[in-house]
Amino acid sequence: MERETVVSDSTFYIAFLKEEEINDPQALILFLKSYRFSMGQVIRKEIREKHAELLEELGLENLVEIEENYNYAALLSPIGDRVFQKGEYESMAIAFIKLYEGALHSLVIDDNRARKWLEKNLPQLSDYLKYSTRFIANSCIVDGKVSKDEVLRILQKIKQSIERGARPFNLTRKQLGKVEQLIREVEKFGKD
Amino acid sequence: MSQEFHDENDLKTIEYLILLILGKAGGRVSVLHLQKMFFLLWKFHPVVRELVQFVPHFKGPYSQDLQDVIKNPTYVIDCWTYVPPRRGSKVDRIVGGYVEITPRGWEVYRLLVRGLTEKAREDKDALRILSAVDLIVPLYSKLEWDELLFLIYTDETNRDFSTRSELSREVLARAESIVNRLVRKGVITEEMKEALLERAKRSKWITSDNLPSKDPIIINVPESI
Numbered sequence A: 001m002e003r004e005t006v007v008s009d010s011t012f013y014i015a016f017l018k019e020e021e022i023n024d025p026q027a028l029i030l031f032l033k034s035y036r037f038s039m040g041q042v043i044r045k046e047i048r049e050k051h052a053e054l055l056e057e058l059g060l061e062n063l064v065e066i067e068e069n070y071n072y073a074a075l076l077s078p079i080g081d082r083v084f085q086k087g088e089y090e091s092m093a094i095a096f097i098k099l100y101e102g103a104l105h106s107l108v109i110d111d112n113r114a115r116k117w118l119e120k121n122l123p124q125l126s127d128y129l130k131y132s133t134r135f136i137a138n139s140c141i142v143d144g145k146v147s148k149d150e151v152l153r154i155l156q157k158i159k160q161s162i163e164r165g166a167r168p169f170n171l172t173r174k175q176l177g178k179v180e181q182l183i184r185e186v187e188k189f190g191k192d
Numbered sequence B: 001m002s003q004e005f006h007d008e009n010d011l012k013t014i015e016y017l018i019l020l021i022l023g024k025a026g027g028r029v030s031v032l033h034l035q036k037m038f039f040l041l042w043k044f045h046p047v048v049r050e051l052v053q054f055v056p057h058f059k060g061p062y063s064q065d066l067q068d069v070i071k072n073p074t075y076v077i078d079c080w081t082y083v084p085p086r087r088g089s090k091v092d093r094i095v096g097g098y099v100e101i102t103p104r105g106w107e108v109y110r111l112l113v114r115g116l117t118e119k120a121r122e123d124k125d126a127l128r129i130l131s132a133v134d135l136i137v138p139l140y141s142k143l144e145w146d147e148l149l150f151l152i153y154t155d156e157t158n159r160d161f162s163t164r165s166e167l168s169r170e171v172l173a174r175a176e177s178i179v180n181r182l183v184r185k186g187v188i189t190e191e192m193k194e195a196l197l198e199r200a201k202r203s204k205w206i207t208s209d210n211l212p213s214k215d216p217i218i219i220n221v222p223e224s225i
Helices: A010-017 A025-034 A041-058 A083-101 A112-121 A123-128 A132-141 A148-163 A173-188 B008-024 B031-044 B046-051 B064-071 B090-095 B103-120 B124-140 B145-154 B156-161 B168-173 B175-185 B190-202
Strands: A005-008 A036-039 A064-066 A104-108 B028-030 B055-057 B060-062 B080-083 B098-101
Touching: A005 A010, A005 A083, A005 A132, A010 A025, A010 A041, A010 A132, A025 A041, A025 A132, A025 A148, A036 A083, A041 A083, A083 A104, A083 A112, A083 A123, A083 B124, A104 A123, A104 A132, A112 A123, A112 B190, A132 A148, A132 A173, A148 A173, B008 B028, B008 B031, B008 B046, B008 B064, B008 B080, B008 B098, B008 B103, B008 B124, B028 B031, B031 B046, B031 B060, B031 B064, B031 B090, B031 B098, B031 B124, B031 B145, B046 B124, B055 B156, B060 B145, B060 B156, B090 B145, B098 B103, B103 B124, B145 B156, B145 B168, B145 B175, B145 B190, B168 B175, B175 B190
Parallel strands: A005 A036, A005 A104, A036 A064
Antiparallel strands: B028 B098, B055 B060, B080 B098
């Protein structure tokens, strides 16, 4: 089986849909078509709560494998300290099972608390754990699934959104340098 | 629902699942831990939900079916021993004794894992059971009884199953000590500590309807959230 399943927390999806953040649903669709994204009931609910109309309009749910029959969140739910964090633990449980299946490509989580917990308790997933911006950059420079121009365009949008004071993927102005570094990395790609 | 009403295959599945959890836990696990880990699998997997019933009881989520099978397995025989609580041991009494794997149990466990791994290539349900056991057992089996109950009781998604526990006040009273131990064990990170203590304070349901009863309430868990 090809390792192409991406499991992500809701922040990845929401950043593309939110007007004050990346505000580019088509870019999200591009990623959903380039990989096999998988989500559980909690993540789906989190996204639907804020962007139900947009989800319908774009048919986003048809582009994602929705794990409806299993309540993944239940497995690690006792650990998640707040209800809104259950999505992250649901993503970890799905990723663990996808890893078992030999299908996991990436687990995209931006929350540092959740990442730290995972590295301590589920080290098997550490190699697959990525920040959203790293995943976006790698889609071009490692996976060759999204074009360099497209990735640069998205990273610039992320940068501009942070400069405007928004927090796509929980990023703040403090992390602007990291986004700029990624932009340089992608710009350099293919030149050597 | 009691054991006598179980379909033969259902009963075998329950017994093999117990063995799977037991083997993954290193061969010895308390009945309390077994009940709670089975409960998480029950919430997770539609096939497991068909096998047993869980109800709110003296120690939180509890299955009488499972209790019967732990003490008197019908098909997976001589694979584990039920060790009753030692007289005078408070912890043993709380955890309800232990289940210990036998040498034959290890043999069957290894065959079971091999068989399930083979089956999991074709069968999504088998894959999910096997991997879910691998995910949760190492995590929850290393907890002390009060750490496990603290996490289960204060998790809002289990609130309907945690209202009748006779241990809830004791567990909540030692919240700070439990959370500190969880940090030391690495089960939660230092950054999660405050939020978990807050979660405990918000968990009013644990003690608001604290009426242990011999007539447990039956809750139907929805298929989806």
